[in-house]
Amino acid sequence: MGFSRKLTIRNYIVEGFLLLSSLLILLPVMIMIIGSFKTSAEVLDFSLKFPKKWMFSNYMTVFREGGIGRAFLNSVVITGISSVINIVASSAASFILARRETKFANTLYMYFFMGLIAPMSTITTIRIVQWMGFYGSVTSVILIYASLNTAFSVFLYSGFIKTIPKALDEVAFLEGAGVFSVFFRIVTPLILPVNATVAIMVFMSVWNDITIPLYFLTDSSTWTMPLSIYNFYGKFSRDWNLIFANLVLTSLPVFILYLFGQKYIVSGLTAGAVKG
């Protein structure tokens, strides 16, 4: 009795402390959200004070002057296509590598795995893209993202495909099915949850990234949302209310994805934690 009461008190103390610490995360975000509804004079106190009048028009101004629509489309195209390429290519490769279980297949797996460790060599990648004749294009950025995320995806898919019994594909092979139809008809439906995990993880990392567009998108009309804020930040450096509204709009897509995709994010992280 006394012991369990002591435990309850301890839980209250821990909870209180955590709630207090969560303010460290919430306050800066609140300053941004509240600030995005203030006038450009009010916002300069960067505080949690509510605005006298909520300026929803700030968001309209950002849409009109910030070129947000275009940047949003660029982001969707780049993020969407590179995720799809990455998912199809990595899951197909992982399927073969997980099933073959030969020394060569294992070496290939390690070859992919190295991509999780080694840093990208940006300047020479530019050289290769230039040599192939599409430097500065959206296509190059899509392929680079698909390539950069291959290691992580192969790692996740391989772990999962190993848990699917081989007997399933062997039966199909006996009935005369080819490797393509086994992969697309039998394995693909079974790995749909992993596809969701990979899609969300790749989508978030690509959406938020600024490094690749900075080096590879030379024309500002092809810039993604985060990079276009940078432009906006320079142009409207005195209107913090508009800057904050722009930040909120850029974060909204990933936030919505996070709300709906939490389950898949957690399962991806679990795979990482358990398999190490």
Place this chain on the structure above:
Amino acid sequence: MKTTKQLYSYYLVLPALLIYSIFFVIPAFAGFYYSFTDWRMDRLTLEFIGWNNFRTIFSDKTLILALKNTLIFAVVTVLGKNLVGIALAVALNMKLRTRNLLRAIFYSPSILSILVIGIIFTPILRTEGTLNHVFDTLGLHSLSQAWLTNPNIVVFTIAMISIWQHAGFQMAIYLAGLQSISNEYYEAATIDGAGSWKKFTNITLPLLLPAININVMLTLIGGLKVFSEVFVLTGGGPGNASQVVGTIILRAFGEGNWGLGTAINTLLFVAVTIIAIPLLIFMRRKEVAE
């Protein structure tokens, strides 16, 4: 008759292999070659110049500072993200009424772009900014700092922001690890009369090793590759006080010193590989031994 192995045709590996090789592996190896040349943007020819680029790196004060800053950032963030991550995970694995909400709050900064976070923190961390204002109001004048403009602390400030953003991500991996530990161990330990701290060091930590392994690796590799945080918050300044390897490469690229930039990248490549691979092997062994 084909054996079953041959039925799994390597054609399905080809697309991933090509994309990954062309845009990641080949540039990495080309980097080794170009590191030993005087490759420049404004010249078509290039000459082989041996170790000259590396000599330049180790005789240039800014470049040495960038290497030092990168190491400081990596060490501080590995410690910070993992200690805070484990503490949060252990606390949020307890039966608390608001734990799902708290988990979501602590995880949420890691889904935001570093550009968004950098811009939010700019007015907060200014010398006349919100944070110092709060300290002054609380009477803690001595804690007020020129967070982003004092050359002695700027790297630590950037590291703190990175910890602020990502500790929740590490927490999520540790939580997954904690949930895979069977409750029976704790029950048995309670019967044996072990206290909370003893349970933590004797059960939780050893069984959490796979998660610690992956988290230390992720944060260390991420820390050595740091670029965006510095680029957004200070651009390497004040002066060159917060330059890191990532920003120095961008600068060399911008100045047209492509051979030198590639050499710095090669150095990072070698350093990450030398640090990461033995650590990976060592931690795997330790895990099996436990």
